[in-house]
Amino acid sequence: MDKFLITGGQALEGRVVISGAKNAALPALTAALLTDERVILHNIPRVRDISTLRSLLEDLGVDTSVTHEVHGNRIEIEARQLLNPVAPYELVKQMRASVLVLGPLVARFGHARVSLPGGCAIGVRPVNLHLKGLEKLGASINFDHGYVDARASGLRGTDFYFDTISVTGTENLMMAAALADGVTTLENAAREPEVQDLAALLNKMGAQIEGAGTSQIRIRGVSRLHGTEHTVIPDRIEAGTFMVAAAITGGELALERCHSEHLTAVLSKLEEVGVRVVRETAAEANGGQTLSVKPANRLRALGLTTQEYPGFPTDMQAQYMTLMTQAEGSAVITETIFENRFMHALELARMGADITVTGRRAVVRGKTPLSGAKIQASDLRASASLVLAGLAAEGETLIDRVYHIDRGYERIEEKLTRVGARIARISESD
Ligand code: EPZ
Numbered sequence: 001m002d003k004f005l006i007t008g009g010q011a012l013e014g015r016v017v018i019s020g021a022k023n024a025a026l027p028a029l030t031a032a033l034l035t036d037e038r039v040i041l042h043n044i045p046r047v048r049d050i051s052t053l054r055s056l057l058e059d060l061g062v063d064t065s066v067t068h069e070v071h072g073n074r075i076e077i078e079a080r081q082l083l084n085p086v087a088p089y090e091l092v093k094q095m096r097a098s099v100l101v102l103g104p105l106v107a108r109f110g111h112a113r114v115s116l117p118g119g120c121a122i123g124v125r126p127v128n129l130h131l132k133g134l135e136k137l138g139a140s141i142n143f144d145h146g147y148v149d150a151r152a153s154g155l156r157g158t159d160f161y162f163d164t165i166s167v168t169g170t171e172n173l174m175m176a177a178a179l180a181d182g183v184t185t186l187e188n189a190a191r192e193p194e195v196q197d198l199a200a201l202l203n204k205m206g207a208q209i210e211g212a213g214t215s216q217i218r219i220r221g222v223s224r225l226h227g228t229e230h231t232v233i234p235d236r237i238e239a240g241t242f243m244v245a246a247a248i249t250g251g252e253l254a255l256e257r258c259h260s261e262h263l264t265a266v267l268s269k270l271e272e273v274g275v276r277v278v279r280e281t282a283a284e285a286n287g288g289q290t291l292s293v294k295p296a297n298r299l300r301a302l303g304l305t306t307q308e309y310p311g312f313p314t315d316m317q318a319q320y321m322t323l324m325t326q327a328e329g330s331a332v333i334t335e336t337i338f339e340n341r342f343m344h345a346l347e348l349a350r351m352g353a354d355i356t357v358t359g360r361r362a363v364v365r366g367k368t369p370l371s372g373a374k375i376q377a378s379d380l381r382a383s384a385s386l387v388l389a390g391l392a393a394e395g396e397t398l399i400d401r402v403y404h405i406d407r408g409y410e411r412i413e414e415k416l417t418r419v420g421a422r423i424a425r426i427s428e429s430d
């Protein structure tokens with residue numbers, strides 16, 4: 001159980017290279033299950049969720065190999081055969097995104113047995129829409145002993161409407177439909193950049209997908225897919241997190257390898273609050289763009305409602321809440337995606353923040369000085385918001401259970417130390 005010890009009050013300064021997107025890399029890895037040929041992926045972040053998924057793929061009998069590159073890892077995947085179609089409870093409970101093997105396994109091998117992901121700190125998070133969509137594509141779905149057992153002797157194109165917009169639901173059905181017989185139309189589909197990146201990868205593998213990025217995606221199924229090479233997009237949530245780190249410490253950071261077009265809602269909100277961001281026009285040699293965050297004169301409180309893309313992402317809500325503790329005035333934050341995503345508010349209150357939570361609404365009154373304390377992370381983005389609070393607080397903050405943050409941020413303490421933060425990882429063995 002590693003901890004972070006942070007001494008706050010340092011204005012951050014320097015350059016941070018943004019890693020590849022965890023939420024683009026995960027579906028890209030499972031997409032490789034759709035072909036017996038080699039798929040090579042670049043810009044894969046070195047985060048724990050990727051290692052968990054690799055273990056799952058190897059459990060299934062898939063060959064994978066990893067090579068360090070200048071930016072992230074290169075992962076080669078070859079799903080020539082399937083030893084067993086089971087995604088076991090032990091792995092799925094560590095990472096619910098393991099459910100992304102369901103669509104590809106049913107589509108290519110006709111059978112998948114996946115442990116049902118249980119509850120999660122931020123919400124119930126059912127997968128009923130994934131299953132309903134697979135059933136519409138012709139799969140038979142049964143449940144036993146905590147597992148969903150999906151079988152099909154060839155999927156058939158269909159029309160499916162998502163009652164609720166679901167990111168991994170859209171990705172799962174898009175992958176399944178890529179090998180189905182006929183045309184599938186997904187309505188009210190998720191429009192996230194990660195969904196678009198997966199469609200780009202699948203089309204490179206020979207799929208026929210149109211409309212990714214809109215709420216209607218059309219997939220004309222093909223009989224087989226082939227290998228390819230693909231570089232996943234930068235992590236817009238990591239970029240947003242570092243923007244808040246600069247703003248909340250009164251510092252100046254240049255974030256390299258970003259895509260500002262993926263961050264429109266985040267940038268517009270931060271700029272409204274008073275954060276100054278300069279977008280470098282020229283695309284960099286190694287891809288992406290640099291976004292430079294300049295010190296803000298003052299931060300003013302502004303309300304926020306999380307929404308599906310292109311709205312303000314729920315994965316930036318916790319970080320924004322921390323920023324609002326240092327803004328002048330009151331901000332009402334409404335979380336519309338997950339029913340229990342304010343766990344960080346209690347920990348921030350322990351540091352002196354003035355926050356009232358009522359159901360899916362939180363009122364943050366600022367500006368309130370934060371003082372260092374012993375606090376505990378509860379989920380990935382909550383832990384990021386606590387690191388930000390520690391950077392802004394007076395004195396020392398000790399954050400427990402930082403394994404949450406390692407799931408989705410690549411060595412965040414090293415990136416922060418390079419730009420002047422005083423943060424150290426304390427391992428139990430220390
Ligand atoms: C993805 O989760 C992301 N994870 C999450 O990021 C992110 O918070 C979420 O999308 C929303 O943007 C990955 O991409 C791996 P959803 P996902 O299905 O796909 C309900 C992070 O911090 N729903 O879009 O699991 C659900 O309960 C993580 O990196 C159903 O009711 O989220 C929720 O209220 C956390 N039935 C809403 O839809 C279903 O079958 C949106 O969930 C599926 C979803």
